[in-house]
Amino acid sequence: MKASKSILIKALFSVMSAGSLVALSACGQPSVDNTTAPETAATPANVPTAVPPIAQTPTTPTASKNLAQLAQSASTQGSFTTLSKALLAADLTKQMVEQGPYTVFAPTDAAFAALPKGTVDNLLKPENKQQLVKLLGYHAIPGQVTSSQLTSGQVKTVEGSPVTLKVNSTTSTVTVNGAKVIQADIPASNGVVHVVDKVILPPNFPASLGSN
Numbered sequence: 001m002k003a004s005k006s007i008l009i010k011a012l013f014s015v016m017s018a019g020s021l022v023a024l025s026a027c028g029q030p031s032v033d034n035t036t037a038p039e040t041a042a043t044p045a046n047v048p049t050a051v052p053p054i055a056q057t058p059t060t061p062t063a064s065k066n067l068a069q070l071a072q073s074a075s076t077q078g079s080f081t082t083l084s085k086a087l088l089a090a091d092l093t094k095q096m097v098e099q100g101p102y103t104v105f106a107p108t109d110a111a112f113a114a115l116p117k118g119t120v121d122n123l124l125k126p127e128n129k130q131q132l133v134k135l136l137g138y139h140a141i142p143g144q145v146t147s148s149q150l151t152s153g154q155v156k157t158v159e160g161s162p163v164t165l166k167v168n169s170t171t172s173t174v175t176v177n178g179a180k181v182i183q184a185d186i187p188a189s190n191g192v193v194h195v196v197d198k199v200i201l202p203p204n205f206p207a208s209l210g211s212n
Contacts, residue, residue: 082112089124090132100190101144105176107199115199116210134159138202144192147184150174161203
């Protein structure tokens with residue numbers, strides 16, 4: 001879990017850049033198919049392999065910032081306050097300057113607020129730190145993958161379990177386990193961030209965390 005924790009920190013913090021919105025960062029590999037997950041699926045014949053950039057963010061001036069710097073800036077923007085608090089509670093801030101590249105799917109404050117009542121508060125408690133690290137790791141994948149390079153299929157996350165990507169060029173949409181990418185391609189020197197409208201829950205995530 002220590003290895004996953006390190007990777008997770010790098011990805012989640014570098015990605016959140018100093019712009020009006022922060023997106024999770026992905027750098028490195030030309031496509032999701034290059035990830036280590038053996039279960040990576042080929043793109044179905046009826047689904048295009050790529051979509052036009054979604055609400056693409058200019059690559060300057062954030063491209064020179066690493067994920068850690070982006071995360072620190074993001075915490076002052078308002079839309080990612082909860083994510084920033086979660087990273088601090090998971091003790092991931094110290095590692096956010098480590099090299100990537102990583103692709104991060106960053107939930108907004110509204111996405112966290114949509115979780116069952118009490119979930120966020122419970123996740124931030126010290127006794128639930130392992131579950132929080134697991135949750136954050138499930139929002140990052142190794143390698144830098146822009147929206148135009150994403151393909152439909154399963155990709156292994158830093159947490160260890162795969163997420164399912166669905167790419168539709170007809171509607172110009174990308175979803176990750178049903179969470180929609182609402183702003184794509186926020187760059188960092190060690191990754192790229194894609195903002196999503198829902199929190200992505202890992203398999204067998206305890207429902208008890210949603211009750212007080």
